[in-house]
Amino acid sequence: GEDVEQSLFLSVREGDSSVINCTYTDSSSTYLYWYKQEPGAGLQLLTYIFSNMDMKQDQRLTVLLNKKDKHLSLRIADTQTGDSAIYFCAERKSDMRFGAGTRLTVKP
Amino acid sequence: EAQVTQNPRYLITVTGKKLTVTCSQNMNHEYMSWYRQDPGLGLRQIYYSMNVEVTDKGDVPEGYKVSRKEKRNFPLILESPSPNQTSLYFCASSPAGTELNTEAFFGQGTRLTVV
Numbered sequence: 001g002e003d004v005e006q007s008l009f010l011s012v013r014e015g016d017s018s019v020i021n022c023t024y025t026d027s028s029s030t031y032l033y034w035y036k037q038e039p040g041a042g043l044q045l046l047t048y049i050f051s052n053m054d055m056k057q058d059q060r061l062t063v064l065l066n067k068k069d070k071h072l073s074l075r076i077a078d079t080q081t082g083d084s085a086i087y088f089c090a091e092r093k094s095d096m097r098f099g100a101g102t103r104l105t106v107k108p
Numbered sequence: 109e110a111q112v113t114q115n116p117r118y119l120i121t122v123t124g125k126k127l128t129v130t131c132s133q134n135m136n137h138e139y140m141s142w143y144r145q146d147p148g149l150g151l152r153q154i155y156y157s158m159n160v161e162v163t164d165k166g167d168v169p170e171g172y173k174v175s176r177k178e179k180r181n182f183p184l185i186l187e188s189p190s191p192n193q194t195s196l197y198f199c200a201s202s203p204a205g206t207e208l209n210t211e212a213f214f215g216q217g218t219r220l221t222v223v
Contacts, residue, residue: 042214096212100150
């Protein structure tokens with residue numbers, strides 16, 4: 001079964017912030033990742049965070065990690081229609097473990 | 109250009125007819141893996157390979173075979189495909205080592221339909 005859990009859908013209006021949440025179960029995971037999948041395409045790495053960090057910011061993206069609760073979130077500021085995609089949370093142990101993906105829909 | 113290449117991108121086949129999906133990477137990565145993506149289930153790992161001639165089962169290996177005779181290639185073989193193997197398949201590669209930040213590079217995907 002899956003060790004990484006995400007909600008399946010999120011809908012926001014253009015210009016709003018989006019927050020995609022993820023929980024994982026293995027506290028020994030050293031790296032946690034966010035991947036983006038656009039329609040008809042493979043997965044592309046958006047950002048990652050090392051497990052000893054609480055926060056990482058990269059332009060419009062902010063990743064927050066609560067290691068105590070094993071909770072990871074991805075915040076997209078000023079969400080644009082081009083951000084519509086499926087976002088996968090993943091943890092790295094001996095291999096990559098993915099969540100089911102959150103489909104983000106951005107309405108104009 | 110660093111990339112993972114899968115072929116074919118789309119395939120429709122009939123039950124029981126053996127098929128192979130190829131995967132090739134040009135980054136000299138040790139680690140390669142195959143995933144299938146199904147709605148609501150995310151990516152589930154089928155098989156992975158830590159290096160040449162080393163392969164291991166992932167979460168959903170039944171009905172699949174792989175081989176790793178060379179570092180760059182990791183084909184996925186379906187000896188007798190069945191309709192429940194209709195899915196979107198991704199190949200991925202990354203450098204070895206769990207202590208480093210090792211991004212997995214993904215192929216574009218192969219959409220397989222078994223009728």
